[in-house]
Amino acid sequence: MALNLKDQHIAVFGERGSGKTVLISSFYGMTQDSSYDTSLYTVRAESTKQGNALHANYLQMLEDDTPPLSTAAADAQAYKFVLDLTGEAKPKEFDGLRLVWHDYPGEWFTEDPSTEDPEELEARVRTFRNLMQSDVAFILVDGQKLLDYASQEEKYLKLLLADFKNELLNRKDDILIDGKKQDRFPRIWVFALSKADLHPDLDVQKFRNLMVKKAQGDMAALGDALKEFVTTDEALSIGEDFILLSSAKFEPNAIKVSERIGLDLILPVATMLPLERLALWAKRYDISAKVLAKLVDNVDDYLPRLMDVLKLVAVKIPKIGLFVAAWLIPALEQFAPVAKEQLEQAYEDALAKKDYGAATLAKFGRDLAEGEERKVLRRGQQ
C-alpha cells in the first residue's frame, strides 16, 4: 500500500555563495548521523541517488574539510526527504511527512539568464513556481557579506532585498498562473542569518534589530511587492520572524559539521509556524474558514490531531475532514497561544498513546519555544 505522506515544501532564497547547498547537505547529514534522535521518526531521501549525493557533500566536509562546489544549473534539484514515523500507522493517519527542498544556483535569482538554453530557462521557471508552493520561505542574509560590509550593512541589505523584490516582480507572469493572485503562496517570510557562526555575539534579537535599523524600508517594500501575488493579503508575515542558521563552524582548514545552529528548527518552523500563524490571523482578521483552510497546507489534518492531544476538545471535529468550514475557526481560536508546558505535556501524552504523528507535531511546537529561549529564533507576535 502506498504511504500516506503529507508534503511540506521548503523555500530557501539565497544568492550565490550564501550557503544553500551546505545547509541542505548539513541538514541531511545530521539526520543520517548515529547521534540523531530517531525515537519519533527517521529521515530518508526518497531517491537514494540524491541522498548519497548530499551525504557525500556532508562527509567531505566532515572528513576532508572540503565544502561542496557552487551549484551548477544542471544540478538544480528538488530533494525529497521522507520522515517515516516510528511504529505502525493507524488507518486514516498520515504515515509520515515529505519535505520537498529545492536547491539551485543562487545566480538564478540575481542575474538575468545568460543562456538561451530552453531547458535551463524552463527549469528556472519550474523551480520558482515550486518554491512558491511552500508555506514558509527563508530569505538568507549572508553572514559573510555582513562582515564584508561591517558598519555599512545597509548597502548589502539594500542590494539583497531590492534585487530579490525586482526579481520577483520581473517573474510575476511566470509565478501567477493565468495572472491570478494566489491562495497558496508562502505567507511567512523568515529572515535567516546564514553562517551565523561568523557572528558569535549576534543573537537573534540583535540580528532582528540590525535588520530593522538598517533595512526596514527595504523589508517593507518587499512586503508590498509580495502583496501583489496573494489573495487575502493581510495574511502575510514579513519582517516578523527571524532565525540564526549555521550549517557548520568553518575555521581555517577545518569544517566542524557537528557545531550547528538552528538546523534543528527548520522542520518545526516549516510545519508548526504556519499553524500558529493561521490561528493568529483567524483571531485578528475577518477571514472565512473556507479561505483560511486554503492558506496553509495540511491544516485539516494536523490541527485536529494536535487539538486532540492538547485536550482542546470543546470543538467537535468530525472524523471525516470534509467540512473544515464547520470547525476550523473555533478550533483555531482555542489553539493559540499554546504554552510550552502544555506542548510538553501533549508530547508526553501522545508518546504514551504511541501516536507518533501528534507527538512529532507537539515536539515541534515545543522546539520553537525552546529556540526562542536560546535566542536562535524570534517569532512574530503570538
Ligand SMILES: Nc1nc2c(ncn2[C@@H]2O[C@H](COP(=O)(O)OP(=O)(O)OP(=O)(O)O)[C@@H](O)[C@H]2O)c(=O)[nH]1
Ligand atoms: N562560516 C560559515 N561558512 C559557510 C556556511 N555555509 C556555507 N559557508 C561558506 O559559504 C560557501 C558557499 O556555500 P554554498 O552552500 O555552496 O552556497 P550556495 O548558496 O549553495 O551557492 P550557489 O550554489 O553558488 O548558489 C561555502 O563553500 C563555505 O565556505 C556556514 O554555516 N558557516
Ligand SMILES: [Mg+2]
Ligand atoms: Mg549551491
